[in-house]
Amino acid sequence: MKVVKAPVTFDIHSVMEGSDVAVGTKRYKDAKSFFAKEGDLDENTVMYDVYSYTKGDAKRGNLNWGLTVLHPLCVAGECNMTRGHWHEDRDCAEFYFGVSGKGLLMLMDEEGNTWAEEVSEGSLHHIDGHLAHRLINTGDEDMKVAACWGCDAGHDYAAVDAMPFGYRVMKEKGKLVFVRGE
Numbered sequence: 215m216k217v218v219k220a221p222v223t224f225d226i227h228s229v230m231e232g233s234d235v236a237v238g239t240k241r242y243k244d245a246k247s248f249f250a251k252e253g254d255l256d257e258n259t260v261m262y263d264v265y266s267y268t269k270g271d272a273k274r275g276n277l278n279w280g281l282t283v284l285h286p287l288c289v290a291g292e293c294n295m296t297r298g299h300w301h302e303d304r305d306c307a308e309f310y311f312g313v314s315g316k317g318l319l320m321l322m323d324e325e326g327n328t329w330a331e332e333v334s335e336g337s338l339h340h341i342d343g344h345l346a347h348r349l350i351n352t353g354d355e356d357m358k359v360a361a362c363w364g365c366d367a368g369h370d371y372a373a374v375d376a377m378p379f380g381y382r383v384m385k386e387k388g389k390l391v392f393v394r395g396e
């Protein structure tokens with residue numbers, strides 16, 4: 215039997231590596247529109263990186279594996295977060311797995327009801343396809359979250375623009391404050 219090395223590695227103390235791994239970087243200039251207020255970060259500050267690994271076409275049955283690394287930053291007091299989205303195909307669910315750091319997985323149903331699950335090392339989260347989802351780093355170190363989702367799920371950002379998440383997560387004097395509304 216032939217035994218070969220795995221094409222991709224994921225050292226939980228580092229990131230995913232391998233020739234098939236793609237990386238997308240979100241900088242402050244591309245992220246500021248989804249925070250409540252403008253902050254004083256340099257436009258090129260890296261807010262988060264998304265590593266992803268997939269095989270085959272974006273068709274039903276194929277899977278993506280991803281790793282999001284959200285840096286411990288605040289924008290005018292608001293904790294750093296991903297843009298957040300529904301899946302274009304609401305029948306596609308997703309798993310998140312807390313790797314390190316701590317934060318929240320904010321979830322919103324199609325009526326706008328918003329709540330959150332605590333994310334920390336070892337936490338496993340099933341995200342129903344009918345829920346919008348956003349990661350928020352509430353800690354003082356990088357928050358790393360692995361994810362697995364269908365290649366054909368797609369990202370629906372327009373629906374979140376039309377109906378934003380019901381809360382914002384702020385840090386005031388080191389304490390978390392949940393602010394209702396946009």
Ligand SMILES: O=P(O)(O)OC[C@H]1O[C@](O)(CO)[C@@H](O)[C@@H]1O
Nearest residue numbers: 264280281282296297298299361
């Ligand atoms: O595009 P957004 O909403 O910033 O989200 C990035 C997120 O998308 C995913 O790639 C897939 O849902 C996650 O791994 C990651 O946290």
